[in-house]
Amino acid sequence: MNQITRLFGIRYPVIQAGMIWCSGWRLAAAVSNAGGLGLIGSGSMSPDLLQEQVRKCKMATDKPFGVNVPLMYERNDEKFRILEEEGVRIVFTSAGNPATWTKYLHEIGFTVVHVVANTKFAIKCQDAGVDAIVAEGFEAGGHNGKEETTTMVLIPQIREAVNLPLIAAGGISSGKAMLAAFALGAEGVQVGSRFVATPESSAHPAFKQMILEASDGDTMLALKQIGSVRLLKNKFYREVLDVEGRGGSAEELVELLGKGRAKKGMLDGDTEEGELEIGQVSGLIRELKPAGEIVEEIMKEFMDTQKELTKNYFNTWKPQC
Amino acid sequence: MNQITRLFGIRYPVIQAGMIWCSGWRLAAAVSNAGGLGLIGSGSMSPDLLQEQVRKCKMATDKPFGVNVPLMYERNDEKFRILEEEGVRIVFTSAGNPATWTKYLHEIGFTVVHVVANTKFAIKCQDAGVDAIVAEGFEAGGHNGKEETTTMVLIPQIREAVNLPLIAAGGISSGKAMLAAFALGAEGVQVGSRFVATPESSAHPAFKQMILEASDGDTMLALKQIGSVRLLKNKFYREVLDVEGRGGSAEELVELLGKGRAKKGMLDGDTEEGELEIGQVSGLIRELKPAGEIVEEIMKEFMDTQKELTKNYFNTWKPQC
Numbered sequence: 001m002n003q004i005t006r007l008f009g010i011r012y013p014v015i016q017a018g019m020i021w022c023s024g025w026r027l028a029a030a031v032s033n034a035g036g037l038g039l040i041g042s043g044s045m046s047p048d049l050l051q052e053q054v055r056k057c058k059m060a061t062d063k064p065f066g067v068n069v070p071l072m073y074e075r076n077d078e079k080f081r082i083l084e085e086e087g088v089r090i091v092f093t094s095a096g097n098p099a100t101w102t103k104y105l106h107e108i109g110f111t112v113v114h115v116v117a118n119t120k121f122a123i124k125c126q127d128a129g130v131d132a133i134v135a136e137g138f139e140a141g142g143h144n145g146k147e148e149t150t151t152m153v154l155i156p157q158i159r160e161a162v163n164l165p166l167i168a169a170g171g172i173s174s175g176k177a178m179l180a181a182f183a184l185g186a187e188g189v190q191v192g193s194r195f196v197a198t199p200e201s202s203a204h205p206a207f208k209q210m211i212l213e214a215s216d217g218d219t220m221l222a223l224k225q226i227g228s229v230r231l232l233k234n235k236f237y238r239e240v241l242d243v244e245g246r247g248g249s250a251e252e253l254v255e256l257l258g259k260g261r262a263k264k265g266m267l268d269g270d271t272e273e274g275e276l277e278i279g280q281v282s283g284l285i286r287e288l289k290p291a292g293e294i295v296e297e298i299m300k301e302f303m304d305t306q307k308e309l310t311k312n313y314f315n316t317w318k319p320q321c
Numbered sequence: 322m323n324q325i326t327r328l329f330g331i332r333y334p335v336i337q338a339g340m341i342w343c344s345g346w347r348l349a350a351a352v353s354n355a356g357g358l359g360l361i362g363s364g365s366m367s368p369d370l371l372q373e374q375v376r377k378c379k380m381a382t383d384k385p386f387g388v389n390v391p392l393m394y395e396r397n398d399e400k401f402r403i404l405e406e407e408g409v410r411i412v413f414t415s416a417g418n419p420a421t422w423t424k425y426l427h428e429i430g431f432t433v434v435h436v437v438a439n440t441k442f443a444i445k446c447q448d449a450g451v452d453a454i455v456a457e458g459f460e461a462g463g464h465n466g467k468e469e470t471t472t473m474v475l476i477p478q479i480r481e482a483v484n485l486p487l488i489a490a491g492g493i494s495s496g497k498a499m500l501a502a503f504a505l506g507a508e509g510v511q512v513g514s515r516f517v518a519t520p521e522s523s524a525h526p527a528f529k530q531m532i533l534e535a536s537d538g539d540t541m542l543a544l545k546q547i548g549s550v551r552l553l554k555n556k557f558y559r560e561v562l563d564v565e566g567r568g569g570s571a572e573e574l575v576e577l578l579g580k581g582r583a584k585k586g587m588l589d590g591d592t593e594e595g596e597l598e599i600g601q602v603s604g605l606i607r608e609l610k611p612a613g614e615i616v617e618e619i620m621k622e623f624m625d626t627q628k629e630l631t632k633n634y635f636n637t638w639k640p641q642c
Contacts, residue, residue: 001637002633002634002637011638012638118537118538119536119537119604120537137471137473138459138460138471139459139470139471139473139474146538147537147538148538148541148542148601149460149537149538149601149604150458150459150460150471150472150473150491150492150601151471151473152458152460152471152472152473152491152492152493152498152501153460153492153601153602153604153605156495156497156498156605157536157537157604157605160605170471170473171471171473171474172473174477176477176504176505176506177473177477177504177505179501179504179630180473180500180501180502180504180505181501182630182634183497183498183500183501183504183626183627183630184497184498184501185497215440215478216439216440216441216468216470216478217439217467217468217469217470220469221469245568246568247566247567247568247569248568280469280470280471280474281474283440283470283474283478284474284477284478284481299638302634302638303634303636303638303639305504306630306631306634306635307635309500309503309504309627310627310631310635312323313323313503313623313624313627314627314628314631315624316322316323317332317333317620317623317624318624
């Protein structure tokens with residue numbers, strides 16, 4: 001038990017990231033049933049679809065689950081009303097100002113977590129009264145901060161800056177990485193990429209296959225002029241690189257991106273023309289595995305690694321000061 | 322004691338990175354005297370100056386110390402001959418192929434460590450027979466890998482790929498970060514930026530002051546076309562950004578960089594026109610502190626954080642599998 005498990009009423013402080021096109025009710029329910037916190041990623045959903053997904057998730061688990069709402073999309077008020085009606089009580093907001101919605105969300109009884117990538121927004125979260133923060137490093141997939149601060153540096157910086165319960169994200173797919181995040185000051189982890197490579201995720205099988213094959217350097221932060229996003233390298237990525245390499249404008253990039261690139265890649269499985277959002281940690285993912293097993297494996301490795309470190313180093317070095 | 326302390330005959334597995342213009346004999350001796358491993362950074366030194374530095378270091382400490390030799394510079398053979406004559410027995414090579422020098426260095430009795438930023442070169446190190454690897458993540462200062470893999474992802478990737486003793490670098494300035502690196506599979510840490518902000522480093526006071534003032538997002542990876550390097554944002558950095566933003570060529574960047582930019586910034590203290598190489602972790606550095614105190618603080622925090630994690634989490638979660 002710690003602040004994060006108590007806040008959500010869950011067994012393990014392992015949160016499955018809400019991700020567009022990848023995390024519907026099947027994935028969220030599987031993670032929640034295993035003792036973590038599953039999140040439905042509503043960024044790619046209309047309010048109606050979100051309602052359907054929430055209802056299915058409620059049928060599939062009696063454990064707490066949440067919904068991620070990226071604030072840059074429209075119809076947030078409709079989404080929040082639906083969540084209130086359906087009795088969802090945990091919302092992760094991202095890609096926006098925590099001051100905009102937190103007060104309202106608290107009034108209707110929600111636990112509010114906001115995702116940040118820098119210290120400045122962590123302080124804004126504290127001022128806005130959010131209940132916990134997800135701090136997401138440069139290595140994370142999808143949309144990303146312009147400071148490019150990595151998880152290793154971001155977590156202690158934010159731990160120093162604010163007192164809120166802190167969930168680390170970016171580069172975390174294992175119990176070892178979870179323990180590393182806890183050493184840096186986090187009390188929970190948000191795991192995205194690892195949960196895309198599960199039977200329960202709604203990602204297209206061709207995209208899942210590319211994740212299993214990815215290694216060192218196969219993802220890169222791109223589209224920095226119009227909003228940094230970490231992508232798997234494919235034909236679309238190389239086209240972006242060409243435009244950026246010759247000093248192309250933001251307008252050109254917006255046009256190249258067009259509409260529906262992410263859906264094309266991640267849901268429809270066009271792995272050349274689509275936008276494939278995934279984290280660096282894809283280089284460590286070798287096989288598809290049920291989401292519940294992943295939760296258990298992470299926790300087992302967390303405990304085993306802690307025991308190993310204790311065995312090897314407990315009282316080994318007595319500092320002289 | 323672990324593989325790293327045994328390999329070098331040192332008390333603590335804390336290695337001070339060899340850094341151009343910042344790490345001469347004073348810094349190396351201070352770190353070695355405190356029980357870590359100090360490295361003289363020979364990248365910015367002629368063979369004659371290196372010899373003088375080594376001799377001074379031998380007068381200042383009877384503990385083991387080493388020398389970092391970036392292989393992209395000239396006169397490496399002269400440098401190695403001097404180190405042999407002077408009885409230095411630990412060499413960290415970087416920025417080159419480990420196959421080129423390792424066999425020769427072993428023949429003349431050196432312990433050889435090579436610095437890498439990706440799995441491919443880690444495997445080359447194993448094939449070349451080096452004695453240990455430094456794996457350096459994207460958040461590190463100075464020259465950096467083109468894969469942009471962060472420490473959080475790089476360390477477990479390399480731990481899986483090779484069996485060599487592994488030293489983590491990039492984003493590490495504290496005992497918490499050291500423990501995180503150990504959780505990820507390292508047995509030692511190489512710390513750079515934190516040791517620049519010491520009285521013993523030869524960095525210019527104006528550069529040291531900028532490190533103390535740096536925060537989130539104040540460093541950025543630049544000059545990717547001609548060799549990625551992490552820089553503090555200043556006038557020179559903004560000029561680089563301008564050239565890159567309009568799709569300027571590698572030749573233009575080489576011309577803009579010119580000769581002696583790093584010396585101008587880091588040694589001579591021209592903080593606007595100079596090249597200021599430092600890591601992201603500068604955002605966590607708030608005060609100048611003697612190098613020996615830093616070593617002790619890192620080790621104390623490593624042990625304290627381990628105890629705290631044990632207290633909070635030992636046997637807290639019993640996985641169900």
